[in-house]
Amino acid sequence: MNKRILILTNHSFMLWQFRRELIAALQERGWRIIVGVPFGEHIDDFRAMGCKMIDTPLERRGMNPVRDAELYRTYIRIITDEHPDMVITYSIKPNIYGGYACRRLSVPYCVNVQGLGSAFQRRGIAHLVTAMYKIAVKDAKVVFFENEGNAAYFRKQKITPREQQRVLNGAGINLDFYVQKPYPKNERIHFLYLGRLMREKGISELFSAVRRLYADGENFVLDLVGFFEDEYKEQVEKLVADGIAVFHGFQQDARPYYEAADCVVLPSHHEGMSNVLLEAASTGRPLITSDIPGCREAVADGCSGLTCQVQDADSLYRVMKSFLSLNWEERAEMGRQERKWMEERFAKDEVVAKTLCALFS
Numbered sequence: 001m002n003k004r005i006l007i008l009t010n011h012s013f014m015l016w017q018f019r020r021e022l023i024a025a026l027q028e029r030g031w032r033i034i035v036g037v038p039f040g041e042h043i044d045d046f047r048a049m050g051c052k053m054i055d056t057p058l059e060r061r062g063m064n065p066v067r068d069a070e071l072y073r074t075y076i077r078i079i080t081d082e083h084p085d086m087v088i089t090y091s092i093k094p095n096i097y098g099g100y101a102c103r104r105l106s107v108p109y110c111v112n113v114q115g116l117g118s119a120f121q122r123r124g125i126a127h128l129v130t131a132m133y134k135i136a137v138k139d140a141k142v143v144f145f146e147n148e149g150n151a152a153y154f155r156k157q158k159i160t161p162r163e164q165q166r167v168l169n170g171a172g173i174n175l176d177f178y179v180q181k182p183y184p185k186n187e188r189i190h191f192l193y194l195g196r197l198m199r200e201k202g203i204s205e206l207f208s209a210v211r212r213l214y215a216d217g218e219n220f221v222l223d224l225v226g227f228f229e230d231e232y233k234e235q236v237e238k239l240v241a242d243g244i245a246v247f248h249g250f251q252q253d254a255r256p257y258y259e260a261a262d263c264v265v266l267p268s269h270h271e272g273m274s275n276v277l278l279e280a281a282s283t284g285r286p287l288i289t290s291d292i293p294g295c296r297e298a299v300a301d302g303c304s305g306l307t308c309q310v311q312d313a314d315s316l317y318r319v320m321k322s323f324l325s326l327n328w329e330e331r332a333e334m335g336r337q338e339r340k341w342m343e344e345r346f347a348k349d350e351v352v353a354k355t356l357c358a359l360f361s
Contacts, residue, residue, distance in 0.1 A: 115272025149293025170273025202267030
C-alpha cells in the first residue's frame, strides 16, 4: 500500500492554483494524497489527479470557540480514519488545529505559514494566536515560511527556532503558464489592482492616490479585478462613474488582465508572498507595491518596479506619479526585468524541489 499524505487547508481554489504541482510531484514519488478542505472549486480536478477529497467545513474568519473545537474534532476523526503517514497543513486554522490533532495522535506533520494575516495585527488577538501557534507547531518536522520577515517574527516571538524553519520563495510561479507577453501600447496608462478589495490590501490608500492623480490631470485608468467588501461599494461605484476606474468583478483567469496592464499595483499591509505580484511579474509587467515582507521580494526597486511605504497614501501617490512620468520604453524595460527576476528566483519547479527536500530530509 502506498504511503499517505493528508493535506489540510481552508480553500480548494487556492490549493489548486498554487500547490497542484507539488501534489503531482508527491504522487510521482509514490505518495497517495488525501485532502481535507471545504468543498469549493476544483474538487473534481483534484479527483481526476487521483486525490481523495474530504469535505471539511471551517470558518475561515473569526474565532468562534464552538466551531473551532468542532474543526479540531473533525481533524482528529479524519486522521484516525485515514491513518496518514504525514500531514501537511496550510493557513492559520489548519495549522493550529491540525497541529493539535497531529500532536495528540503522534502523526508526523509539516506546517506552512503563508503570512501573518490580520490575527497578528490586532494586539489582543495576536497574544492568543502566538500562544496557540507555539503549542501547535512544537513537534512539527518543519515549518515553512514564504518570506524571511515572517520567519524572523516567529523566532522573535519564540514560536519556532531557526533550525525548524525553512523559507521558500512563496509557492513559486509556473513560468510556462504565466508566460511573458509583449508590453502593451495603451493610449492611457492602465494600472491594475487584482484581488479582494479590502482595507488590508491597501485599497483606501489606492483610492486616495488615484483621486489625487486624477485631480492632477494624469492620463490613466485603474482596472479593478476582484470582489469588493461592502465598505468600498460606494467608492468603487463613484470611481467608475467619474471615469477613473473600471470594475471587472472576479475573474477565473487573470492572465488577460495582466497582459492588458501597464503596471500592477498592490499596496498591501501584510502578505506571506503575494501570488498576484509573482503572476504579473512573470507576465512581464512592472510592479508598484508596499515595502514589506511578502511584497518587496518580488521587486528590484527602481529596476523592475517601485515600492512605497506601507499604509501611506502620500507615498503611494508619489510612486504612481513617478511611474506615470516614465516613457514607454522605460516601462517596458521594467517589465522585462520583472520577468527575469522571476526566472532567477521564483521558478515553480525549484520551489517544489526545495519543498520536497525539506519534507523528506
